[in-house]
Amino acid sequence: MNKIVEEIRVLLSSPQNIVITHHYNADADALGSSLALFHYLVSRGHKCSVVSPNSMPDFLQWMPAAYKVLKFDDQKNEVVKAIDKAKIIFCLDFNNFSRTKGLAPYLQKSSAKKILIDHHLNPEKTFDIGISKPSKSSTCEIIYDLINDLDDNGMIHIDIAQCLYAGAMTDTGNFRFSNTTSSVHLMVADLIKKGLNPSLVSQAIFDNYQENRLRFLGYILTDKMLLFPEYHSAIIAVSQEELNRYKINNGETEGIVNYPLSIKNIIFSAFISERDNEIRMSFRSKGDFNVNLFARNYFNGGGHLNASGGRSEESIADTIKNIKEALIDNKKILKQCYLDLQ
Ligand code: 5GP
Ligand code: MN
DSSP: OOHHHHHHHHHTTSOOEEEEEEOSSOOHHHHHHHHHHHHHHHHTTOEEEEEESSOOOGGGTTSTTGGGOEETTTOHHHHHHHHHHOSEEEEESOSSGGGGGGGHHHHHHOOSEEEEEEOOSSOOSOOSEEEEOTTSSOHHHHHHHHHHHTTOGGGOOHHHHHHHHHHHHHHTTTTTSTTOOHHHHHHHHHHHHTTOOHHHHHHHHHSOOOHHHHHHHHHIIIIIEEEEGGGTEEEEEEOHHHHHHTTOOTTTTTTGGGGGGGSTTOOEEEEEEEETTEEEEEEEESTTOOHHHHHHHHHSOEEOSSEEEEEESSOHHHHHHHHHHHHHHTHHHHHHHHHHTO
């Protein structure tokens, strides 16, 4: 018997006040895993609130019960009340409290049992109970495993299935990235048997943009993509003015970082965007080039082997310069990783 699962089984054996939270700028895995767990716990008779550090992008609003999510940035009182009442806080899809930004101090000082469920590398050791599985495709898959380990596979209904599928589909890049395991495919097979329609979830996420987002994509791929063939790398940087010009909302730049990786010789891609006086960076790679280490070593960030992110305090121009310098530092490794893929 897995000791952690047994501990969770005992904690959930009587009705509890529970908060479920996830990282800032929730993606489909953060929100999908939270709502899947929410539906499961509510079905088991618990009182549950999902708390998000900030508002979610429009393309995630379709998720069953998304409208119930409390947002710290505009419902601070409700969020603080929910945390005060909570006996258990599930922390999903992040490994370090700072990833929840303004919510972090409230979570940290709460006396609730804090349970981490996550698949990022290098988790902080400040959680009471930790399920950290970097080998898993997504936090959604770990939630699925947990429900199974609690002997409740039969409780997985269509709403849970849609949420779990959304996170697994997006975190594996539509089942293309190196985290696409047999276990995630087995999960999907089971969800389909339970009535999931994968194409409906895919359409809800990927075919729901306005015209401006596609025009923006055309613009940046034509005019803004910098290629550095000598480092097998690409950088795209967009300013606040450009985001405003194309009316690009928070979350709508998601996935753009992957496009340069479709070029044969490119194995590293960086996407830099400026929003609210902050520079955010997304890194992606193919093969063995470790962008978790890259983000940690140079930009105080982190993530996974092939997908990571970080922040920069400097201007866009200086940030590009810093990335270029980091690429120069990594020139030999980049070359080797590129050759290993040939
Ligand atoms: P994205 O580029 O999609 O925002 O993030 C890629 C991955 O890296 C995600 O799994 C995300 O959780 C992680 N990540 C993004 N930014 C940071 C950061 O600043 N610190 C850490 N530790 N992880 C990050
Ligand atoms: Mn994730």
